[in-house]
Amino acid sequence: MEPRKPAGIFDRDVEWADLARFATDDRPGATLGVVTGRRRQGKTLLLYELARATGGFYFGATEATPTDSLRRLGAALGQHTGAPGPVELPDWEHAVDALLAVGRAGPTTVVLDEFPYLARASRDLPSVIQHALTPGRAERVESRTRILLCGSALSFMGGLLAGSAPLRGRASLELPVQPLDFRSAAQFWGITDPALAARVYAIVGGTPAYRREYVSDDAPADLADFDDWVVRAVLNPARPLFREARYLLAEDPDLRETALYHSVLAAVAEGNATRGGIAGYIGRKATDLQHPLTVLEDVGLLVRAPDSFRTGRSSFRITEPLVTFYQAVMRPAWTALEQRRGADVWRRSQRRYASAVLGPRFEELVREWALRFAAPGTFGGPVAEANSGVLTDPVRRTRHELDLVALGEPPIGDGPRPLLAIGEVKWGRRLGEPDLDRLDRIREVLWGRPGFDTGDVRLLLASAEGFTERLTTVAAGRPDVVLVDLPRLYAGE
Numbered sequence: 001m002e003p004r005k006p007a008g009i010f011d012r013d014v015e016w017a018d019l020a021r022f023a024t025d026d027r028p029g030a031t032l033g034v035v036t037g038r039r040r041q042g043k044t045l046l047l048y049e050l051a052r053a054t055g056g057f058y059f060g061a062t063e064a065t066p067t068d069s070l071r072r073l074g075a076a077l078g079q080h081t082g083a084p085g086p087v088e089l090p091d092w093e094h095a096v097d098a099l100l101a102v103g104r105a106g107p108t109t110v111v112l113d114e115f116p117y118l119a120r121a122s123r124d125l126p127s128v129i130q131h132a133l134t135p136g137r138a139e140r141v142e143s144r145t146r147i148l149l150c151g152s153a154l155s156f157m158g159g160l161l162a163g164s165a166p167l168r169g170r171a172s173l174e175l176p177v178q179p180l181d182f183r184s185a186a187q188f189w190g191i192t193d194p195a196l197a198a199r200v201y202a203i204v205g206g207t208p209a210y211r212r213e214y215v216s217d218d219a220p221a222d223l224a225d226f227d228d229w230v231v232r233a234v235l236n237p238a239r240p241l242f243r244e245a246r247y248l249l250a251e252d253p254d255l256r257e258t259a260l261y262h263s264v265l266a267a268v269a270e271g272n273a274t275r276g277g278i279a280g281y282i283g284r285k286a287t288d289l290q291h292p293l294t295v296l297e298d299v300g301l302l303v304r305a306p307d308s309f310r311t312g313r314s315s316f317r318i319t320e321p322l323v324t325f326y327q328a329v330m331r332p333a334w335t336a337l338e339q340r341r342g343a344d345v346w347r348r349s350q351r352r353y354a355s356a357v358l359g360p361r362f363e364e365l366v367r368e369w370a371l372r373f374a375a376p377g378t379f380g381g382p383v384a385e386a387n388s389g390v391l392t393d394p395v396r397r398t399r400h401e402l403d404l405v406a407l408g409e410p411p412i413g414d415g416p417r418p419l420l421a422i423g424e425v426k427w428g429r430r431l432g433e434p435d436l437d438r439l440d441r442i443r444e445v446l447w448g449r450p451g452f453d454t455g456d457v458r459l460l461l462a463s464a465e466g467f468t469e470r471l472t473t474v475a476a477g478r479p480d481v482v483l484v485d486l487p488r489l490y491a492g493e
Contacts, residue, residue, distance in 0.1 A: 003053035008045075010208065011184050015046060015177055022173045023054050023109040023146045030100050030143040032133060033173030035150040036157040038300050038320070039251070040209035043150055043177045047111045056109025056146075057102060061117040069118055070095055077102075092125050096132040103145030115149040116156045120253070130166040148173075153252060155298035180206030181372065182365050183490055189219050194486035196223045198464065202361040203234060204241070205321035214241040227346060235330070235342030242337070245326030252299050257292070262331070264292050265301065265318060269327035269356055273315035308389035308405035315388070321361055328356035354428055358464075362427040363388070363403045365489060366462045370406050370421070375493035378482055379420040380456050384409045389422075393445045400442045404460055408453075419452040421482065423460030431461045432468035436481065458482050462489070 002020040005013065022033050037043050044060070051058035057080045059073055073095055075086040081102060089095040099110050112118065119125045129147070133140050151157045160167050161174060180188055185206040186197035200220065204210040211217060220229035234241055249255050249262065260282075267281035275293070279286040293316065296302040301320060307313040318324045329352060330337060333345040367386040376382045389405040392398075404423030411417060422442060424435050439459040446454050461467065462484035467475075475481040484492075 003050070006049045006053065009042070009049060010188050011180060012042065012046060012177075015175060016050075018173065018175055019046065019050050019148075020053075022148075023050055023056065024107050025146065026107055026144070028141065028144060030103060030133060030140045030145045030147065031173075032129070032167070032171045033146065033148045033175065034157065034160060034167075034171050035148055035173075035175045035177060036154060037152065037177030038154065038179070038207075039152040039248070040207045040214075041177045041179060042208045043152070044113055046177065047113060047148060047150055050148075051109050051111050054107075054109045056111065057099075058109075058111045059113065061112065061114040063117050064121065066092070066122045069121065074098075092122055092128045093132075096128055097139050099147065100132060100139050100143040100145045103143040107144045107146055109146050109148065111148045111150065113150045114152075116151040116153040116253075119156070119160075126160060127166040130170055133170050154300045155295070156253075158298065178206075180208065182206065182368065183373070186490060191219065193223060194490040195464070196220060196226060197490060198362065198365065198486060199223075199226055199358065201365070202321055202358050203230070203325045207320075207322070210241060210244070210322070214244065215239060231342045231346050234325075235337055235346060237338055237340060241322075245320075245323050245330070248301070248320065248323060255295065255299060260292055261296060261301075262327070264289070264296060265323055266327045266331060268302065268316050268318050269324050271356065271360075273317065274313075275316075278316070305387050308385075308387045308402075308407065309391050310389070313390075317360070317364070321357075324361070325353075325357050329353055359427045362462075362464060363425045366423070366425045366460075366484060367404055369484065369489050370404060370460075373493060378493060379406055379458050381408045381418060381420055383407070383420060391442060391445060393442075395445075400438075400445070402442065404462075406458075406460075416451055416453040419446065419449075419454050419457050421458040421460050422446070423462060423482075425460075425462040427464045429463065430465040430468060431463045432471045433474060435461055436471060436474065456480075460484060 002024050005016040009016065025031065035043055035047065048058050059076050061069060070089045074089040077098060078086040087098055089098060102108050102110065159165055161171055162168065182201050185201050188208060189200060189211055191197040191200060211219065215233040218233050220226045233239055236242055249258050255261050263282040264278055267278040270281065272278050272281045275286045275289055279289055293302065297304060301318065301323060302316050303319050304314045305317055329349045336345050370383045370386045374383065383406045385407040387405050389402045391400045391402060393400065402422050403425035404421065406421040408418030408420050422439060424439060436459060443457050443459065446457060448454065458480050460482040464486055466485050467483055475483050
């Protein structure tokens, strides 16, 4: 019987169901699962509670020598099994077999949290686990241990199961634990005002720990309290959130040239989203950026977003809102912030916060809404991909930048892909009929474009400031126009 999710775990219903199904699988033979995700997302809480709920074994690794780690593991295993003393584990071969042995009587959860600490100190450990889980091996066949390896070093954990890695093909569960989406984040923070929720999300995103441990449950009471909250909770050197963005880079062992990585992230936060733009900002050649960009992608701090209309072109976006906020607002004024002049810094940073933080993040929210929350009828079909794009008008010799390009499922065969919608997204400006006219003209350019089915392209206008009365009236009579304001973003389809 699968255990019920503890009341203390917010959301994570899907993740808990997958973990519970894996842990209670009654089929014979030991199995392996891998759980990944950036730090502070609640992976440890999920796995610890899973081990408790199933009567399993949880071991949190630390940075230590192999001998010390084996000693700690043996002591914990002895306590778990009720042995008279620590279990003697001379090497990892014996240790993994000891973990398999705890599952001989039935399905037993075994969690090895912070697995990269163990594997970096004992580089043969993945191969040892691979051998222990060899099909037909008696120790595996006679066990129903459900081993879960967990880690926050995304590049390392991703490499465990990739290419020719020893554990490739051994795992029956690969579970990423992502940050909360923007709607769930609002519920988690107890915020019902969409305008306030969007502002808070643009700073702290959907990382659960940032509310609990990092600001001690201090949430802005209302929109009027937001500025004071930023100063006391985010720009306050006494709060852990103040240095968190720096620690995100410093604590990942794959990020060795932190100065270079900070510069790359600063470039993206300033709006230099292409490889050439980043290179110009930091004073490097574009060819020199392949490695740092790849590393930042691998550790989950950057994502490469393809241009929907220009094959081979892409732009980079920062995945963690707190990193964007740090690079755009905090890093340029770090000395003043350390001198506790947060209120002055925040007062001076309003324009930068709106243009470099709120605006781009609002565009991301609208694209996420189109992907996850919009009803299929809103765009004439389910959205499979939502990006931005740059379209060239060869007749007028102009370029059009689109904040949203919503695509349907790729067709079977060589047919054109449905282009469901194009959109304009603005945080700080009320949109009106001229904005709709612009999208109408762009749609005309798109009609008949090779590779796309443009027979029913919807026009989306999204604004945090709302819409003019004239645009609202026109849109009411046009089923091809989609208006998205903050209330619809947070509660509508």
